[in-house]
Amino acid sequence: MKKTIELALPPEVAFNDQLFEQHLLQTLRLRPEDKPFIRKLKRSIDARGRQIKVNLAAEVYVGEPAPPLLAYRKDFPNVSKAPQAIVVGGGPAGMFAALRLIELGIKPLILERGKDVRSRRRDLAAITKHHTVNPESNYCFGEGGAGTYSDGKLYTRSKKRGDVRRILEILVAHGATEDILVDAHPHIGTNKLPLIVTAQRESILAAGGEFHFDTRVTDLYIKGNQLKGVYTQNGDLIEGIGVILATGHSARDIFELLYKRNVYIEAKPFAMGVRIEHPQPLIDSIQYHTANRSDYLPASSYALVAQVKHNGIEKGIFSFCMCPGGYIVPSATAPGEVVVNGMSPSRRDSKYANSGIVVAVDADDMLPYEKYGPLAGLQMQKELEQRACLIAGGTQTAPAQLLTDFIRNKVSRELLPTSYQPGLQSVQMSEVLPENISYRLKEGFKQFGQKMKGYLTDQAQIVGVESRTSSPVRIPRDKESLEHVQLKRLFPCGEGAGYAGGIVSAAMDGERCAEKLADMYNEKRIL
Structure with a gap:
């Protein structure tokens, strides 16, 4: 017998194999001596309500063998003498x-x-x-x-x-x-x-x-x-x-x-902006509606998007490569430039949550660089990264500012602890970023603060620059x-x-x- 079942479970059951198996046996009225084989198919967290649940689909086989998990096989021919x-x-x-x-x-x-x-x-x-x-x-x-x-x-x-x-x-x-x-x-x-x-x-x-x-x-x-x-x-x-x-x-x-x-x-649209860092418990409390995330729930993530009009042109601002329980890392590929990116270990157990927050860049933004032809966006990236490096001191120390100070156009007296190991330098980020990107980020953060209550906070800081979102x-x-x-x-x-x-x-x-x-x-x- 093969049966497919879909369940909505509390996290402590969905992420505990023993409790999940017991729950499944009770639901299907099976006994342990039936020796069922259970294979999970899909698992997703639904945190929209006050009571978090995990949607989980599984296959159960009783009295018949389960097919192999992987259709793929590492069975390669020898191509040493091939074209x-x-x-x-x-x-x-x-x-x-x-x-x-x-x-x-x-x-x-x-x-x-x-x-x-x-x-x-x-x-x-x-x-x-x-x-x-x-x-x-x-x-x-x-x-x-x-x-x-x-x-x-x-x-x-x-x-x-x-x-x-x-x-x-x-x-x-x-x-x-x-x-x-x-x-x-x-x-x-x-x-x-x-x-x-x-x-x-x-x-x-x-x-x-x-x-x-x-x-x-x-x-x-x-x-x-x-x-x-x-x-x-x-x-x-x-x-x-x-x-x-x-x-x-x-x-x-x-x-x-x-x-x-x-x-x-040819030149291609891309996006650039900053990386924002919050305490992971703060993001957890916003997303999971609780001050204490259980041991069974993973560090929470988010996805945000907004539209901001500037000089009569509306463009998107969005979160990119959100890293729960992660670190901000230096991603420059040459001396004299500062570029940041995000990463997470498998356990996602850092104290910090970080995400790129970037603004769409298109042909209009690249007009000042049109003499570079199809390399216009590349040159725009270069200049931003080199300016970030220069303003922050000429090393891999990254320019940074408290989020609320960025909104208020105020240089931060002190910065928060960070996962970015080369260190941060307090600067006015509006001096690093192009004016149109800076304006849109400020307005976008205000919208994000309305969508996620608690997101716009002095417990967050922005770190620059996030410029390698995709190829220019x-x-x-x-x-x-x-x-x-x-x-x-x-x-x-x-x-x-x-x-x-x-x-x-x-x-x-x-x-x-x-x-x-x-x-x-x-x-x-x-x-």
């Missing part, structure tokens, strides 16, 4: 593209400018302790990409672009907890992602693929209208049947290279073939190309590009 494709970038887009290429009988050769995931830790520590930014190894560059050391959230709305379940199963097959298949907003955590990334690399190497660290692409080998290969910083030419370009949203030198080589790119450049590609609209055998991929916004969407895009590259090769559309 070679180049994957530039070892983040989720590049990593999942490589695994899919192997399944399709093509050898991936991954070129990663940064270090392996373990070696990256020393460079991250140097940023925090010594304010030293390694341009090749930091929170954005290195094996696993930006997501590895900045949270590991797996929620995506891009469900039409690929098989979300497949991506999650691949992560489970490489060491992620099975909970990510169940939770409505799955999350792995910065402390666990490195092991999963390492396991994926080991799968690629075991199947005959190659991984080259400390290998930065500096030029393209173009013949006619086809990309035949790439040159590395050592002058080496590496050729392949196609190139999947999965360099992430911060690889500015790649955008500049494409522009220099007359490979068509799009590398256009054909909708069907996914090849670049001009340069054949180039497959722009993931966040850096403007076609993804997070680990799962980037992974799905990597798989799609791998499939299209394989189709191209099998149809013999290469010369």
